[in-house]
Amino acid sequence: MSTSLIIFIVIALVLVLMYNSLVAKKNQVKNIFAGVDTQLKKRYDLIPNLVATVSKYMDHEKSLLTEVTKLRADANKPNISDDQKIKLDAKITSALSGIMIAVENYPDLKANENVMHLQGTLNEVEEQISAARRAYNQAVTDYNNAIEMVPTNFMASAMNYTRKEVFEIPQTQRENVNVKELFN
Amino acid sequence: MKTVSELTDFYYKTLYPSLKKLDEDRKKLKSRIIKIGVIYTIIFIIIAYLISSLSVELNGFIIFVYFVVGAIIYKLLIKDYTADFKQNIIKPLIYAIESTLRYESTSHVSSHLFNRSDLFSHPDRITGNDFVKGKLEDINIEFSDIHAEKRHKDSKGRESWSTIFQGLFIVAEFNKNFDGKTIILPDTAQSTFGNLIGGWLQSKNITRDELIKMDDVEFEKEFVVYGSDQIEARYILSPALMKKILTLQERSKHPIYISFIRNHIHIAIYYNKDLFEPSIFRSLLEYKVAMEYVNTLHLSLGIVKELKLNQKLWSKK
Numbered sequence: 001m002s003t004s005l006i007i008f009i010v011i012a013l014v015l016v017l018m019y020n021s022l023v024a025k026k027n028q029v030k031n032i033f034a035g036v037d038t039q040l041k042k043r044y045d046l047i048p049n050l051v052a053t054v055s056k057y058m059d060h061e062k063s064l065l066t067e068v069t070k071l072r073a074d075a076n077k078p079n080i081s082d083d084q085k086i087k088l089d090a091k092i093t094s095a096l097s098g099i100m101i102a103v104e105n106y107p108d109l110k111a112n113e114n115v116m117h118l119q120g121t122l123n124e125v126e127e128q129i130s131a132a133r134r135a136y137n138q139a140v141t142d143y144n145n146a147i148e149m150v151p152t153n154f155m156a157s158a159m160n161y162t163r164k165e166v167f168e169i170p171q172t173q174r175e176n177v178n179v180k181e182l183f184n
Numbered sequence: 185m186k187t188v189s190e191l192t193d194f195y196y197k198t199l200y201p202s203l204k205k206l207d208e209d210r211k212k213l214k215s216r217i218i219k220i221g222v223i224y225t226i227i228f229i230i231i232a233y234l235i236s237s238l239s240v241e242l243n244g245f246i247i248f249v250y251f252v253v254g255a256i257i258y259k260l261l262i263k264d265y266t267a268d269f270k271q272n273i274i275k276p277l278i279y280a281i282e283s284t285l286r287y288e289s290t291s292h293v294s295s296h297l298f299n300r301s302d303l304f305s306h307p308d309r310i311t312g313n314d315f316v317k318g319k320l321e322d323i324n325i326e327f328s329d330i331h332a333e334k335r336h337k338d339s340k341g342r343e344s345w346s347t348i349f350q351g352l353f354i355v356a357e358f359n360k361n362f363d364g365k366t367i368i369l370p371d372t373a374q375s376t377f378g379n380l381i382g383g384w385l386q387s388k389n390i391t392r393d394e395l396i397k398m399d400d401v402e403f404e405k406e407f408v409v410y411g412s413d414q415i416e417a418r419y420i421l422s423p424a425l426m427k428k429i430l431t432l433q434e435r436s437k438h439p440i441y442i443s444f445i446r447n448h449i450h451i452a453i454y455y456n457k458d459l460f461e462p463s464i465f466r467s468l469l470e471y472k473v474a475m476e477y478v479n480t481l482h483l484s485l486g487i488v489k490e491l492k493l494n495q496k497l498w499s500k501k
Binding site: 032035039124127128130131132134135137138139142 | 416422
């Protein structure tokens with residue numbers, strides 16, 4: 001067998017491996033985003049109930065409630081891109097935490113069983129979302145590294161792969177929420 | 185739960201009369217062991233001399249017999265003292281931490297739980313002692329000394345045993361619900377081969393699930409995580425829990441293996457020795473000796489507080 005043939009086979013093999021690893025990384029991002037999406041939907045489903053319960057008590061925070069309702073409607077629109085979903089998620093997270101802080105000012109509301117239940121469920125979903133975000137960010141980092149590093153970057157540009165955005169993890173979420181304190 | 189210094193106080197104050205008495209026994213036992221040891225060695229040398237004049241090939245075998253018989257004699261000699269020690273020192277110490285705990289000096293965590301943890305390859309023999317079980321802050325917890333071994337047979341059919349794990353094995357309820365499997369092992373590949381090759385080797389570990397890269401640099405340096413679900417693994421290993429596991433690792437000063445399976449946390453700390461055994465050649469009143477008992481107990485029962493297992497998730501209450 002001639003040397004050139006061996007070289008050709010080796011190069012072909014390397015190219016195939018590079019191609020496959022890039023596809024695998026892209027699919028990993030896609031798979032994990034599906035997981036993120038499921039958790040985000042769970043949270044969207046809680047919003048109408050939450051708004052309905054607290055709006056009876058809250059007089060000064062009507063704008064917060066309308067905002068969160070609007071954001072939810074935006075997020076539930078069909079055909080929105082992953083990047084848009086990521087941006088909406090950040091807005092909803094801050095709007096919801098605004099509502100939760102406001103709840104603290106209404107003793108009746110705080111003691112309301114329905115609100116307590118919602119808060120508990122919301123907290124659990126938030127923890128799931130935070131885990132899903134971290135998983136997604138790791139997958140995206142692996143993917144971004146692959147498309148920017150030598151030698152896979154040549155292959156990636158040929159395949160038209162572009163950088164993906166990661167979730168911004170808010171500082172408050174990095175310090176794990178103390179669930180117990182929230183309820184006491 | 186009592187702090188380490190409260191427990192140390194308890195050891196030196198409340199247990200002092202028992203310690204004093206046991207230490208007397210220990211001194212007598214020590215001189216007895218030395219006497220019997222010397223006599224045994226002399227007799228053995230004489231017998232060995234007589235036998236070896238008959239055949240030279242037996243030398244290795246004779247030394248082996250010397251150690252095996254010696255170990256058996258030693259075990260028999262310290263048996264009563266060990267039982268006294270566990271009854272009068274270890275048991276009260278455990279009850280001082282929580283009076284509702286159950287302590288059995290001769291049983292161990294079931295082999296079913298050890299195998300369920302999936303931390304080590306399945307052993308052929310599991311022995312252990314100093315079993316503690318009960319509820320701490322409403323969390324079910326149990327732990328014991330475990331010695332797990334594998335049997336090997338060589339071409340001549342001779343049997344030998346190698347250790348898979350020896351140390352403390354703790355099982356406790358976890359405060360979150362999960363379906364999959366998440367396993368944390370000490371990071372040997374990355375620390376031996378560096379990030380690039382080590383990381384690649386880790387991802388090629390076919391006996392384990394998917395490699396999960398964690399977002400805590402310190403944690404990644406010390407441990408490697410495998411799991412059946414990328415999201416669930418991070419749900420369990422929150423940034424706060426990773427920090428706490430690192431602290432636990434620092435405190436125990438021994439390799440730690442952790443798995444999360446069936447809503448339980450399994451922790452194996454590889455001490456490579458039998459714990460909670462009485463010292464014979466050192467005084468029980470020595471600070472270092474005392475601290476070993478107190479620290480190990482505090483560490484194993486303390487994980488409930490340390491890892492905040494008692495802060496149950498809202499839906500688990």
